[in-house]
Amino acid sequence: MSKVYLIGAGPGAADLLTLRAARVLTEQAEIVLADDLVSAEILALVRPAARVLKVGKRGGRASTPQDFIHRLMVRYARRGRTVVRLKGGDPYVFGRGGEEIEALAVAGVEAEVVPGLTAGIAVPAAAGIPVTHRAYTHGVTLVTGTAGEGCGEPNWAALASTGTTLVIYMGLTRLLNIVARLIAAGLPPDTPAAAIASGTLAAQRQVKARLADLPARVMADGLASPAIIVVGEVAAFARCGALDLPAARVLAA
Template sequence: MKTRDDIPTVTLVGAGPGDPELLTIKAVKALRRASLALVDDLVHPDVLRHLRRGARVVHVGKRGGCPSTPQAFIHRLMVAEAQRGERVVRIKGGDPFVFGRGGEECEALRAAGIAVEVISGLTAGIAAPAAIGIPVTDRRWTRGVALVTGHAGTEEGEPDWAALARSGLTLVIYMGVARLPAITAALRAAGLAGDKPAAVVCHAHTPAQRQAVCTLDSLVETVAREGLASPAIVVIGDVVQAAPAWGGVAVAALDSVRAAPAHYGTTPGRSSAWASTS
């Protein structure tokens, strides 16, 4: 009779948005058991310290505009290594099932007779806004949030920006910085107000974190002026007004703001740039 340890298994681990301390306890336990880690590009190096001594690490990252590991190759590698008896962990930034191709990888593994365990991680679309004091839902402004990709690809198709503009939902856009001119133009054409609050957070929850708070009309200019770049999360919606930086301040240097249970505090040594609504 086969035990659980006899069944080839791959564990998909969400590593969170950047800070290795945001890794879950369950994720740490999975890393300690692993003999092979297949690691995405945006995973913090300190996450790998939880691997046991002797575990192999293979980087299979994907970045927009950069050479990337083909997804089909990743599927074959996971299947082959699991069938060889390796304890495989597939480490992904954020959450495996939020723009992480986790569903595709689960399907490929199960089709090959490989068992799959999924360990959720904190997705950047929630964590990055929280890092600067923005809740993605707030009953004063909205009761819902839409997580969308700004990346235009033949596989994913283009989001229905007109429907999103009319929805009244907070828009959280992944992989959208490079296409902000087209995205903002589509939202404005659909009737979204130019003074709608907006924010961008790049490299969230890392020492390199930078952010800007502005309006929809000034979003493209602000991102260019402040040199904000991927990896980044864009937030568009009235909830941005909850950010401590929202107000009439021009451009000022502030410390990065981190979410805390009872208050918002500053993290020394982290620079940020804020743009006003004026």
């Protein structure tokens, strides 16, 4: 029977795919609707007989309208095909998976979500950053740096006061603005911060700096999207060539 799988491809490295995702991609997929963030090494795993359609956006190009993606999933499923909607990271973390599962339910199409490693956890880890650490923070907040359709600007002042690690997706182009708002809301300018681009891939690059200096550092090093920004004490753990922040405190036994 036809079915749509909403699969999280993880942050990029093919060996960070879940076994379930790999099984569906290599054995069952007939139509794959892939976002641009899905890495070439993961697309190379898709069974050769499958048809791969790229439906993402990259580098300022117009994105495929969300409604059109819904229609494609439904159309191929109704033709009896096994459809994979393949997304970077996890489908339900800044991935529009909620909208897509809803559209499939409305159309009466069977669907299954295959979770993936989200970039906000896996990419800091790949750079040496534990997003929680009991010596420094009691939690982590995942937030988008974009002013999203329909949900406005994140409340940076409230976020600055949580005391949790802030993990910011899609924040690179607005970094100067975000940093200014966090500092204006009371976060100390010398709070450790890091930016990691193309995490888990061969092209991974990262910088760390005091929060106030992060935008200049990112620009000087030419970091480009996709990137994750980490703000909080744990960012001091980032492995960078030159350690420009004091080593993180060691947890007292």
